Amino acid sequence: xxxxxxAPESAQKAxxxxxxxxxxxxxxxxxxxxxxxxxxxxKVAMAGGVVVILLILTAIxxxxxxxxxxxxxxxxxxxLIDPLTGGVLNDPNDPMSGLDKTGGISGDHLLGLEPVxxxxxxxxxxxxxxxxxxxxxxxxxxxxxxxxxxxxxAGYFGGWVDTVISRAMDIFLAFPLLLFAIALAGxxxxxxxxxxxNGLRVGVLIFIIGFFNWPYIxxxxxxxxxxxxxxxxxxAARSLGASNTHILFRELLPNLVTPILVYSxxxxxxxxxxxxxxxFLGVGINxxxxxxxxxxSNSLQYYTTSPHFVIIPGLAIFITVLAFNLLGDGxxxxxxxxxxx
Amino acid sequence: MxxxxxxxxxxxxxxxRVRDLKITFPTMDGDVHAVDGLxxxxxxxxxxGIVGESGSGxxxxxxxxxxxxxxxxxxxxxxxSVAGTDIVSASDARxxxxxxxxxxxxxxxxxxxxxxxxxxxxxxxxxYRTHRPSASxxxxxxxxxxxxxxVGIPDPAKRINSYPHEFSGGMRQRVLIAMGLxxxxxxxxxxxxxxxxxxxxxxxxxxxxxxxxxxxxxxLILVSHDLAVVAGSxxxxxVMKKGKAVERGDVRTVLSEPEHxxxxxxxxxxxxxxxxxxxxxxxxxxxxxAREGGSAAAPQPTGASVRPEKQESTTPGEPLLKxxxxxxxxxxxxxxxxxxxxxxxxxxxxxxxxxGETxGIVGESGSGxxTLSRMIMRLLQPTExxxxxxxxxxxxxxxxQLRPLRRDIQMIFQNPxxxxxxxxxxxxxxxxxxxxxxxxxxxxxxxxxQELLERVGLEPSHYNRFxxxxxxxxxxxxxIARALILQPKLVICDEPVSALDVSTQDQVLRLLSELxxxxxxxxIFVAHDLAVVRQVSxxxxxxxxxxxxxxxxxxxxxxxxxxEYTRQLLAAAPVLDPDEAKAHRxxxxxxxxxxxxxxxxxxxxx
Numbered sequence: 001x002x003x004x005x006x007a008p009e010s011a012q013k014a015x016x017x018x019x020x021x022x023x024x025x026x027x028x029x030x031x032x033x034x035x036x037x038x039x040x041x042x043k044v045a046m047a048g049g050v051v052v053i054l055l056i057l058t059a060i061x062x063x064x065x066x067x068x069x070x071x072x073x074x075x076x077x078x079x080l081i082d083p084l085t086g087g088v089l090n091d092p093n094d095p096m097s098g099l100d101k102t103g104g105i106s107g108d109h110l111l112g113l114e115p116v117x118x119x120x121x122x123x124x125x126x127x128x129x130x131x132x133x134x135x136x137x138x139x140x141x142x143x144x145x146x147x148x149x150x151x152x153x154a155g156y157f158g159g160w161v162d163t164v165i166s167r168a169m170d171i172f173l174a175f176p177l178l179l180f181a182i183a184l185a186g187x188x189x190x191x192x193x194x195x196x197x198n199g200l201r202v203g204v205l206i207f208i209i210g211f212f213n214w215p216y217i218x219x220x221x222x223x224x225x226x227x228x229x230x231x232x233x234x235x236a237a238r239s240l241g242a243s244n245t246h247i248l249f250r251e252l253l254p255n256l257v258t259p260i261l262v263y264s265x266x267x268x269x270x271x272x273x274x275x276x277x278x279x280f281l282g283v284g285i286n287x288x289x290x291x292x293x294x295x296x297s298n299s300l301q302y303y304t305t306s307p308h309f310v311i312i313p314g315l316a317i318f319i320t321v322l323a324f325n326l327l328g329d330g331x332x333x334x335x336x337x338x339x340x341x
Numbered sequence: 342m343x344x345x346x347x348x349x350x351x352x353x354x355x356x357x358r359v360r361d362l363k364i365t366f367p368t369m370d371g372d373v374h375a376v377d378g379l380x381x382x383x384x385x386x387x388x389x390g391i392v393g394e395s396g397s398g399x400x401x402x403x404x405x406x407x408x409x410x411x412x413x414x415x416x417x418x419x420x421x422s423v424a425g426t427d428i429v430s431a432s433d434a435r436x437x438x439x440x441x442x443x444x445x446x447x448x449x450x451x452x453x454x455x456x457x458x459x460x461x462x463x464x465x466x467x468x469y470r471t472h473r474p475s476a477s478x479x480x481x482x483x484x485x486x487x488x489x490x491x492v493g494i495p496d497p498a499k500r501i502n503s504y505p506h507e508f509s510g511g512m513r514q515r516v517l518i519a520m521g522l523x524x525x526x527x528x529x530x531x532x533x534x535x536x537x538x539x540x541x542x543x544x545x546x547x548x549x550x551x552x553x554x555x556x557x558x559x560x561l562i563l564v565s566h567d568l569a570v571v572a573g574s575x576x577x578x579x580v581m582k583k584g585k586a587v588e589r590g591d592v593r594t595v596l597s598e599p600e601h602x603x604x605x606x607x608x609x610x611x612x613x614x615x616x617x618x619x620x621x622x623x624x625x626x627x628x629x630x631a632r633e634g635g636s637a638a639a640p641q642p643t644g645a646s647v648r649p650e651k652q653e654s655t656t657p658g659e660p661l662l663k664x665x666x667x668x669x670x671x672x673x674x675x676x677x678x679x680x681x682x683x684x685x686x687x688x689x690x691x692x693x694x695x696x697g698e699t700x701g702i703v704g705e706s707g708s709g710x711x712t713l714s715r716m717i718m719r720l721l722q723p724t725e726x727x728x729x730x731x732x733x734x735x736x737x738x739x740x741x742q743l744r745p746l747r748r749d750i751q752m753i754f755q756n757p758x759x760x761x762x763x764x765x766x767x768x769x770x771x772x773x774x775x776x777x778x779x780x781x782x783x784x785x786x787x788x789x790x791q792e793l794l795e796r797v798g799l800e801p802s803h804y805n806r807f808x809x810x811x812x813x814x815x816x817x818x819x820x821i822a823r824a825l826i827l828q829p830k831l832v833i834c835d836e837p838v839s840a841l842d843v844s845t846q847d848q849v850l851r852l853l854s855e856l857x858x859x860x861x862x863x864x865i866f867v868a869h870d871l872a873v874v875r876q877v878s879x880x881x882x883x884x885x886x887x888x889x890x891x892x893x894x895x896x897x898x899x900x901x902x903x904x905e906y907t908r909q910l911l912a913a914a915p916v917l918d919p920d921e922a923k924a925h926r927x928x929x930x931x932x933x934x935x936x937x938x939x940x941x942x943x944x945x946x947x
């Protein structure tokens with residue numbers, strides 16, 4: 001059908017496909033498939049992605065994992081602890097047997113024991129992952145939601161709308177967030193909004209982190225929107241009679257998915273660290289619920305007798321953050337058309 | 342290969358010799374053979390034109406001549422010798438010495454090829470001193486001024502301290518050529534040097550290249566997709582297709598008696614100023630009748646009742662569109678000129694347009710033709726004046742009331758690469774219009790879209806593909822389908838073919854012409870290419886600096902131009918016949934001399 005319609009008379013007879021354009025062979029691959037092919041070849045990013053998936057599985061399957069490989073996270077094992085130093089004994093039946101240098105790592109307790117009250121560290125790390133990832137994910141979602149909506153609106157409408165939103169971003173970015181979080185967490189009542197105890201604290205953490213970090217996403221979305229709205233397809237949509245809402249969410253948003261995805265992946269580790277910092281400072285999750293930051297904070301008193309208690313939660317945070325960052329960088333390279341293939 | 346017969350004279354060694362050149366790019370989908378067994382040579386002082394569509398490997402070839410594929414993944418085999426140096430095997434140091442000294446390149450895009458943070462003087466002096474390390478700054482500066490003077494930059498001693506953004510596109514291209522010249526290379530390689538420029542500027546640049554070649558005895562390799570650009574400037578032509586040379590020979594022979602069907606097709610596709618609208622339409626209709634008569638089984642698409650005579654009896658009652666004294670003002674902020682000032686992009690334009698008619702608007706960039714079309718689309722609101730569509734004043738309608746009007750007026754945009762949303766399938770892109778206008782039935786939308794896809798020469802099964810899977814010409818077909826799905830009465834085509842190769846251009850123009858017959862469309866056709874406008878327009882308006890300087894029916898604008906500017910445009914249009922091109926060149930020189938005499942008004946210096 002195409003060839004006879006296109007080809008000028010002379011070309012038609014002599015060489016039918018002489019001058020016609022053929023659909024390219026790569027036609028059936030969407031941008032996402034191309035990105036996936038690139039991503040697959042990036043071994044480092046793939047490793048990051050695998051670790052991230054394992055972490056998420058760990059968090060979801062925490063109850064199963066502890067049942068299979070550990071003990072309940074709040075069960076004390078003080079019979080294994082040297083009552084004088086709080087460290088883990090070499091031989092639980094002999095109080096004079098000295099301290100275990102590995103902190104009680106064995107087939108029974110995969111990551112050893114907590115000093116003093118002897119809770120199973122494996123279980124606490126696994127449950128800590130739940131809290132860390134939950135807070136980080138929800139906070140990031142909140143950031144992305146607020147940031148995308150305000151960013152796209154500011155970029156598209158410009159004028160005073162843009163001025164107001166952009167100045168708001170500046171203010172939020174200049175806010176002494178850590179101090180504010182400490183102050184706010186200090187005055188949280190025991191119950192509010194139908195939530196109590198740590199449920200409420202998780203909610204507040206998500207809110208604080210999400211509400212104050214959206215400008216990072218917002219600025220990126222605004223910038224992208226500014227350049228996208230100059231493209232002719234936006235004008236084309238307008239000339240078809242499309243409303244602003246249609247243009248914002250049907251035409252522009254699909255083009256913003258990639259940067260949003262990439263920057264959320266890079267925002268998650270930041271949020272993990274932020275949650276850990278708050279818990280470390282004692283304004284995050286309250287004990288006995290396990291959290292990585294809280295564990296690190298406790299561990300400092302025992303670093304001479306139980307160095308593993310410092311290293312293990314630290315490693316957990318380190319690995320998680322690194323994995324997310326590698327994944328995010330990999331995604332950015334895969335989606336960025338300018339990066340070499 | 343075609344008989345070349347015409348090789349370099351036995352006494353002179355060719356300055357460029359390419360033998361069996363193969364360039365292969367490894368990609369995710371396997372190897373792409375960009376250039377596949379190409380051979381040619383250029384004698385000292387000779388001029389070779391390399392012509393081909395995008396993807397024919399002409400740019401890969403010119404990069405290879407400069408040794409610019411080094412350090413990339415491209416694999417190069419064969420022999421490339423420039424001024425006696427083997428580019429494939431020479432050391433990096435030798436290649437650096439060669440670039441600029443023996444062979445210099447002028448790139449396509451003058452806007453991005455100069456460094457924005459340095460004055461042009463800095464860049465010229467650096468180019469010179471890289472190759473003549475012993476030269477003093479003062480000496481280099483003198484050479485730079487000399488080079489600028491030679492490429493026709495007025496007042497070079499002063500302008501040498503200007504930054505690139507202070508020059509227009511044509512002037513920047515001159516600066517780039519000056520940069521190429523500063524070391525007096527043996528070969529100047531110009532890769533689509535005029536594609537980004539207006540017709541009149543294009544003519545000036547081509548004239549300049551010709552003068553330089555005569556004066557300095559350089560060899561010239563001119564790469565272009567347009568045979569007409571090459572015709573007047575080279576001795577020998579090489580036509581490339583898919584990495585292979587399909588025809589090579591003396592420019593006159595190739596253009597007058599092309600042997601290869603591909604060359605014939607390329608030649609047939611070049612729009613010619615001398616062909617009138619009536620001739621062209623008759624030709625397209627005849628082609629179509631022959632085609633459809635041949636395959637009688639093919640059912641006639643919608644609106645088969647063609648009324649070709651209707652155009653001749655225009656002025657049937659009320660005009661479809663009436664534009665009255667519209668102006669569009671933009672505020673120009675301080676910047677270089679200090680105070681804020683008003684600038685009229687469109688200044689007092691009026692015309693009427695009747696049903697079934699095509700109005701062509703010609704002008705160079707900055708003439709206000711795009712602003713005018715956006716005002717008629719009501720993507721912009723005119724500052725002054727009135728626009729009446731079917732007798733109704735639409736000048737000040739608010740966005741909400743415009744929506745029903747959008748069914749009737751549609752636009753085809755210039756750049757098919759940015760006018761389609763890359764994240765929507767083409768089916769969605771086209772169907773959006775129906776959805777926006779309130780159609781809810783998804784199946785019906787899909788059916789209509791697929792019918793239209795077929796009508797514009799694509800497969801209905803392409804519905805779910807994304808724009809990046811299509812070539813430029815196909816994308817423009819998709820854009821046309823999008824504009825037509827609402828069955829508008831008026832379609833504004835804003836440079837619909839200027840981003841396309843010549844051959845693709847021809848196909849898209851034919852399609853538009855057929856669709857105009859089928860749907861009885863009224864068209865406003867905006868373009869900078871005079872030949873293209875003539876072939877599609879019943880009436881032609883020539884715009885310059887926001888004003889219409891001349892408007893009448895197409896043939897008289899072309900055959901008996903009244904305004905000086907129209908004459909300049911016509912003299913600048915590239916032509917296929919090398920002898921006619923020479924005549925035009927002389928005519929341009931005369932016009933320029935006249936303009937110079939007529940004192941230094943803002944003029945055509947571009």
